[in-house]
Amino acid sequence: MEYKAGYSGLPLAVTISKLSMRMIENGIHIWMLGSLKTYFCSFSIDMDLFSSLEQFEFCAFASGSSGNCYYIGHPEGALLIDMGLSARKIQRNLKRIGKNLSDIHAVLVTHDHIDHIRAAESITKDHRIPVYATKGTQRGMLSNRFTAQSDTSCFYDLTPDKPLFLAGFRILPFSISHDAEESVGFFIQNSHKRFCLATDLGFINETAAFYLKSANIIVLESNYDEQMLVNGPYPLYLQQRIKSERGHLSNVQAAQFLSEHWHDAISHVFLAHLSKQNNTSETALKTLFDQLKTKGITLNSTIHISALERTIPSPLFRLDGN
Ligand SMILES: [Zn+2]
Ligand SMILES: [Zn+2]
Numbered sequence: 001m002e003y004k005a006g007y008s009g010l011p012l013a014v015t016i017s018k019l020s021m022r023m024i025e026n027g028i029h030i031w032m033l034g035s036l037k038t039y040f041c042s043f044s045i046d047m048d049l050f051s052s053l054e055q056f057e058f059c060a061f062a063s064g065s066s067g068n069c070y071y072i073g074h075p076e077g078a079l080l081i082d083m084g085l086s087a088r089k090i091q092r093n094l095k096r097i098g099k100n101l102s103d104i105h106a107v108l109v110t111h112d113h114i115d116h117i118r119a120a121e122s123i124t125k126d127h128r129i130p131v132y133a134t135k136g137t138q139r140g141m142l143s144n145r146f147t148a149q150s151d152t153s154c155f156y157d158l159t160p161d162k163p164l165f166l167a168g169f170r171i172l173p174f175s176i177s178h179d180a181e182e183s184v185g186f187f188i189q190n191s192h193k194r195f196c197l198a199t200d201l202g203f204i205n206e207t208a209a210f211y212l213k214s215a216n217i218i219v220l221e222s223n224y225d226e227q228m229l230v231n232g233p234y235p236l237y238l239q240q241r242i243k244s245e246r247g248h249l250s251n252v253q254a255a256q257f258l259s260e261h262w263h264d265a266i267s268h269v270f271l272a273h274l275s276k277q278n279n280t281s282e283t284a285l286k287t288l289f290d291q292l293k294t295k296g297i298t299l300n301s302t303i304h305i306s307a308l309e310r311t312i313p314s315p316l317f318r319l320d321g322n
Pocket of ligand 1: 064065068113115116200273
């Protein structure tokens with residue numbers, strides 16, 4: 001396993017030897033789980049704990065309340081985060097970037113709202129792809145009439161703060177605040193890149209802040225513009241739900257966080273889960289650029305910042321090692 005000195009600032013506040021032990025333990029744990037379920041699920045385990053490949057691919061197939069699905073991969077392995085589109089749409093999006101559902105090692109699930117789990121039955125029953133979710137999210141999927149018939153032999157437990165290794169990536173789920181049971185965000189690394197996704201969160205808690213601050217590639221919710229929400233069509237109870245600490249992150253909250261914690265290692269920022277009614281890409285981006293300017297942050301031409309479209313897939317980003 002390759003260990004880069006650049007990772008020493010990460011939250012694994014342990015020595016390298018302890019870190020290695022923990023990785024090995026987790027690798028074995030995953031391997032044992034895998035061997036039990038291999039017969040039932042098309043399941044493969046990478047004993048290569050970190051991908052030594054430099055490339056990190058990212059594509060958003062959809063982002064927002066009508067569906068969420070993100071692809072991360074490298075030429076030899078791939079994962080999806082959330083499956084909030086029909087399996088047919090997911091397959092179509094994969095094809096567009098030269099992949100298939102059979103290339104997907106696993107689906108990681110943030111929480112059990114339908115815009116994140118829509119394809120669960122087909123993914124588990126027809127395609128036999130392992131689904132990693134917290135116990136709370138698994139319970140939620142099985143009590144949702146659209147996903148209740150999912151095949152639980154393809155379910156694997158995610159535990160916040162407990163890393164796992166899949167498809168050449170180290171994956172760390174962390175708790176976030178949202179009105180679903182046991183919601184998580186993800187901090188995902190290969191040997192060169194640190195990626196953090198946090199969507200559907202009412203506020204940025206300490207743990208989420210830690211991982212967002214450690215990442216090169218950030219996918220952060222920027223759900224609503226406060227004025228548009230207050231003046232828009234949503235009833236008061238819904239406005240209050242969205243604004244609550246278990247709701248969604250506003251443009252200002254996302255922009256303030258990013259501008260306060262901006263650092264030189266950030267290469268990509270994707271604003272995500274924008275509301276159809278209460279936001280536009282232009283408004284979300286303007287809020288962020290204004291905040292960065294207020295903080296005196298100048299962006300060099302290599303930094304990519306964009307807002308992910310709700311229903312239009314993003315390009316495939318191939319992010320190499322440096
Ligand atoms: Zn959502
Ligand atoms: Zn949600």
